[in-house]
Amino acid sequence: MAQSRTTIRAAALAAAIGAAATLAALPARAGDCPGNPDAIGTSRTVAIDFSQYQRLGTFNYAETIPLADHEVVLTFDDGPIPPHTTNVLNTLSAQCVKALFFLVGEMAHAYPDVVRRIRDEGHTIGTHSQDHPLRFDRISDTKAQWEIDEGIANVSAALGDGVGLSPFFRIPGFGRTDPVESELAARSLVVFSTDVDADDWHRIGSAQVVALAIKRLEAKGKGMLLLHDIHPRTATALPILLKELKEHGFHIVQVVPMAGAAPAIAARSNFTVAWSMTDQEIMDNTARRPDWPELDHTAIPKTAALPVPGEGAFDPHFVLASASVAAVAADSASIEAGIASTPWPYQIALKVPRAAARLPAPDVENIGWPITEEPVEDAVAELPPNAQPTLAPPAANTKPPPGTVAEVPQPLRAEASSRTEAPRHAEPRHARVHNHRHARGRGTGRQHADTNSGVTAMAAPAY
Numbered sequence: 001m002a003q004s005r006t007t008i009r010a011a012a013l014a015a016a017i018g019a020a021a022t023l024a025a026l027p028a029r030a031g032d033c034p035g036n037p038d039a040i041g042t043s044r045t046v047a048i049d050f051s052q053y054q055r056l057g058t059f060n061y062a063e064t065i066p067l068a069d070h071e072v073v074l075t076f077d078d079g080p081i082p083p084h085t086t087n088v089l090n091t092l093s094a095q096c097v098k099a100l101f102f103l104v105g106e107m108a109h110a111y112p113d114v115v116r117r118i119r120d121e122g123h124t125i126g127t128h129s130q131d132h133p134l135r136f137d138r139i140s141d142t143k144a145q146w147e148i149d150e151g152i153a154n155v156s157a158a159l160g161d162g163v164g165l166s167p168f169f170r171i172p173g174f175g176r177t178d179p180v181e182s183e184l185a186a187r188s189l190v191v192f193s194t195d196v197d198a199d200d201w202h203r204i205g206s207a208q209v210v211a212l213a214i215k216r217l218e219a220k221g222k223g224m225l226l227l228h229d230i231h232p233r234t235a236t237a238l239p240i241l242l243k244e245l246k247e248h249g250f251h252i253v254q255v256v257p258m259a260g261a262a263p264a265i266a267a268r269s270n271f272t273v274a275w276s277m278t279d280q281e282i283m284d285n286t287a288r289r290p291d292w293p294e295l296d297h298t299a300i301p302k303t304a305a306l307p308v309p310g311e312g313a314f315d316p317h318f319v320l321a322s323a324s325v326a327a328v329a330a331d332s333a334s335i336e337a338g339i340a341s342t343p344w345p346y347q348i349a350l351k352v353p354r355a356a357a358r359l360p361a362p363d364v365e366n367i368g369w370p371i372t373e374e375p376v377e378d379a380v381a382e383l384p385p386n387a388q389p390t391l392a393p394p395a396a397n398t399k400p401p402p403g404t405v406a407e408v409p410q411p412l413r414a415e416a417s418s419r420t421e422a423p424r425h426a427e428p429r430h431a432r433v434h435n436h437r438h439a440r441g442r443g444t445g446r447q448h449a450d451t452n453s454g455v456t457a458m459a460a461p462a463y
Contacts, residue, residue, distance in 0.1 A: 033096035040242050041096045043071070043251040049258035050167065050188045055181070057193025057224055060174055064195055067222045071253045072245060074099040075194065076229040077128055077170060080107055080114035087235035089117060095242050098254035099123050101229070102170040102192070105130035105151035112158035119164035124256055126168030126192065127151045136175030144180050148187070166257045168192055190257075195223025206237035214244050 033039035046065055048056070055061040065073055076099055079085040092099055101118050103125060108115045119125055130150035133139055139147070148169070156162035169189040171180060176191075184191050198213040213225060227234050245252070 036094055036096070038246075039095045039097075040246040040250075040252055042098045042254050045098075045254045045256050046073075047256055047258045048168075048190055050190050053190055054185060055191045055193070058195050059197070060176055060193035061191075064223060065253075065255060067253060069221055070248075070250045071222050072217060072250050073224045073253050073255050074227065075102065075170075075192070075224055076100070076227050076234075077102045078104055078107070078132060079229040080111045080118065081230045082111060082114055084232055084235045085111075085114055085229045086117075088229040088238055089114075089121060091235070091238045091242070092123070093121060095239075097242065097252050100126065100168070100192075100255050102126045102128035102168070103151075103155050104128050104132050105154035108158040109154040115155065115158040116160070119159055124166050124168070124254060125155065125159070125164055126166050126170060127155050128170050129172050130154065132172045133175075134173065136172045136180065137177050138175070141179050141183075145183055148183060148189075168255075168257070192224070194226040196220055197226045200231055200234045200237070201228050204233065206233045206240070209233055209237040210241045210244055213241055214248060217245075217250065218248065 033041050046067070048065070053063070053065075056064050058064050067073070074097065076085075076088065079101060080103060091097075101123055103115060103118075105127070115125070127148075128151065129136070129147040131147070133143075133147065136144070136147070152165070156165055159165055167187075167189050169184055170192045171184075174193055176193075181191060196213065196216045198209050198216070200209045204212075213227075217223070217225065227238075229235070
């Protein structure tokens, strides 16, 4: 019975594919587009047979769709999702353009009416997995099989027994692997990559989508263009893109399956994880019934008292009582020396300071502030009121060695010594030149002497 159902399904799909190919074989040219004589239209169709083409698109493979110069195939991924897909369909209908849609299974299951509209308006429909895993190249082989088959099943159900579904598949994210391509080849599915990407899946504006598509198509000369009908920016960009394509001399081509090609997607029945209720009843009432585990009908209380673990539930070698400090210290020393061990947890004696203990105040040097050494207060060279310091001019071609202090002029020293005889211990012991940003010497003939904290006046070096 299962074999007969598969045969009937294969025949139905073959008729559907033949009808779709016949419908698409009559392209709507620009002049034939009713109500829009300026439409770009669809110039011709290209029929693809699995016996000739298994993998297409120069993004991943060596060959692509056989196109002439400036011929473009529009492809849309990840839909359907209204209102964006419906807006895309409105634009394509107004321009009499036919495209290739790669539908996601769960999206087709959610919006079957949009799926049927895509088919009824003459577009080609392929599949794009069940739920579009982000990294198709990292899922298991079993998961990949399920993604392929379940996606086909949901799109077929949305169409109504698969009428209008083409044996075309695009791997999500182009995450191709040899096992995935082998699974697709076993189902005689043609794998589509792409030739040009408009980057409409990035967060860019619709104008940039158009600019990238035209620029890359011009560089390539022809090919498949990858778009996504689930983004509003794509729906907004599409009317402008079609206008730009026509102005740049491009022609739209529709891809369809070869008429009479074997719908090998029906062979998926060997791999699918979905079945009908009739199949389920046959399984439950015959020897094919699976051996399910019996359900335990014992009542489960809403609340349950869990036993409190006793001391015996823990490590019997663990000493609950605290050991003396001396014993722990001795044991710790033995452990550190590697000659003894202690059961978990590892005990370490810690010296805790008394509550009234006084901690030392931190020293200035321990805080991290910059320390500036200054001369003592009594080592002051005072200037008389309204006096202007006169600096001796430096000798020709000489300059003070780095790190030395310029000599204070003789008149100032004489006047300071005549006022008071300072004790020897009050003489300046260390006078450092402080290169602060606000006290810089200028490399001109006129020198400026700054007073550092009102203590010592010194001249900046003249280099």
